[in-house]
Amino acid sequence: MTQIVHLSDLHLRSSNKPNMTSELSYSNRKVEALVRRIDQHFPHAHVVVTGDVTDSGTPTSVEAAYAILEPWLRPDRLSVVPGNHDCGTKGGVWIPGRKRNLIARFARSTPQKYPWVKMLGNIVLIGLDSTADTPGQLDEQSLLGDRRYRELLTPIERALLLTARNSIVQLAIPLLARAARRIQFAVGRLGDDQLFKLAQILVAPEMRKRIPVVIMHHHPRVHEKVKGKFISLADSKALMNILEGQTTGKAVTVLFGHRHHQDSWEEGGTRFVAAPSSVEVFQGVLRFRTLNFNENGFVSEEWHTMPWDEITGRTQSWAKSLS
Ligand SMILES: [Fe+2]
Numbered sequence: 001m002t003q004i005v006h007l008s009d010l011h012l013r014s015s016n017k018p019n020m021t022s023e024l025s026y027s028n029r030k031v032e033a034l035v036r037r038i039d040q041h042f043p044h045a046h047v048v049v050t051g052d053v054t055d056s057g058t059p060t061s062v063e064a065a066y067a068i069l070e071p072w073l074r075p076d077r078l079s080v081v082p083g084n085h086d087c088g089t090k091g092g093v094w095i096p097g098r099k100r101n102l103i104a105r106f107a108r109s110t111p112q113k114y115p116w117v118k119m120l121g122n123i124v125l126i127g128l129d130s131t132a133d134t135p136g137q138l139d140e141q142s143l144l145g146d147r148r149y150r151e152l153l154t155p156i157e158r159a160l161l162l163t164a165r166n167s168i169v170q171l172a173i174p175l176l177a178r179a180a181r182r183i184q185f186a187v188g189r190l191g192d193d194q195l196f197k198l199a200q201i202l203v204a205p206e207m208r209k210r211i212p213v214v215i216m217h218h219h220p221r222v223h224e225k226v227k228g229k230f231i232s233l234a235d236s237k238a239l240m241n242i243l244e245g246q247t248t249g250k251a252v253t254v255l256f257g258h259r260h261h262q263d264s265w266e267e268g269g270t271r272f273v274a275a276p277s278s279v280e281v282f283q284g285v286l287r288f289r290t291l292n293f294n295e296n297g298f299v300s301e302e303w304h305t306m307p308w309d310e311i312t313g314r315t316q317s318w319a320k321s322l323s
């Protein structure tokens, strides 16, 4: 039996402090408490964090995330994938180098090249970067260097950017464009290269006896339950075609986060599992899932809760698992 602890959307910050959304406040202290409890109760499980590890990907918040998750920085204990909040300011403005820095910092536990593959017993864990190839992504380039990004700006904004020597102006223009909803990288995209490689992985002969588990940040399909197209995955149809078309291995499980809503369903032979934010207090508790797999595939999922006192920021006694 292989067990996975599914965490998501930790929104860690440079220090423990309130957040704009009160449910996500004091995320650092909450994750510290989760790490202690998971070590106590699930010392042998593999922990996955499906994106938004940090709230804005700043170097100091990445260092805080590194320090808090440090006890788990081994390939067999932890895997993380990036989310839109790891790429820039407030999940909406891309800042060059932020995502790359996060990925490099977690290299002790998670491969840096996407898609990546990890063997965990009978499970093949496949990591996808759903913030790849998004309009506005400027990971390696300046704001002006990205053609797709320039096309999203008005002629006036473009002219201002071209003449701006001031970094505040360079940041303000994309913020304005975002406010007008012309730039929105909360929409995810896997990109053709990653999708092609995923299809190859899933039909590889080595997969025949193994259980594929895909982890990513964005919601993998434009499902009828999804409200608001701005947070979906742009190439979800292509992903669904690959998942439905793969027949070599056993049924695929897809773990993800992003919307901060929990969900779990089976469709076309694939199991989809959405995690809420692991730092969001829901009815007075923090919650997360564990998923159990045997040699034939997914067996069961269980919820675990930890009461959280928002006033003192302290955990109370460890609640019994809900299953
Ligand atoms: Fe999030």
Ligand SMILES: [Fe+2]
Pocket: 052, 083, 084, 085, 091, 217, 258, 259
């Ligand atoms: Fe997100």
